[in-house]
Amino acid sequence: MDDQEIFTKVQKCVADALGRDEDEVQMDKALQRDLEAESIDYLDITFQLEKVFGITIEKDELFPQKIFQDEAFVRDGVVTEQGLNFLKEKLPFADLADFHEDPKVTRVPDLFTVGLLCNYVKMKLSSA
């Protein structure tokens, strides 16, 4: 499956789950900040992706619930180097380049974009 096909399917999954028009769902859109996804929507998106792509998504694999449980990962509202390494390990499909420039913990939800979902699906499909 090529990247465009993955995007088109992810776009529909997200649009259906969030009640959005498909053209609102673009690669750079963050699920929470731009598309106003709520906690329950993440589970809905997970179901949709499993159904559409025939993949199995383990609990906390795509949307980890508690990323920074270790105090060493965040200091004064900023993700530490240790935390960034943990994030890389936990979310190998996330593009952390931008985040690395300004690693405020409040920006973590912005990592979860439509593009991240596409990368995740691509990774899952290639490892299947």
Next chain:
Amino acid sequence: MRYVLIDRFLELERGERARAVKCVTRGEPFVGDAYPSALVLEALLQTGGVLARSGSGFKSMSVLGKVERATFPAEAHPGDKIELDVRATMSRPEGTLCEGVATVEGKIVGEAEFLIVFLPAELAPPPDPDVAEHRRNLMQALAIPLEEV
């Protein structure tokens, strides 16, 4: 859950499918000439809630996550027996996606797709004793051991 809208379970394939019955009477609150569609939906959701919990051996509490879609092509009326047929289309540790159909003598009065979510034990509200009793009676009819429910 303030109102229990299931009178009897007909069948429960744990985590797969549940069939139940709701009989409409004019004596119920909010029932006029027609049974409110919202209550048809609620009856489907309650059936789906039991179905979802049955998949985990009734170990977790469940709440409605979201209704993906719901349609009500016809009305139910006092005297009707509404048959509720709910299937789990997908399940995960966090919840179950369900599709349900409500019929009266074969005519569809409600269809819905919805998401039931499991609550962590520490967030679950204390059970209402009346509802718990009703639930135990329903489960007993299905020969499900009471200690599970």
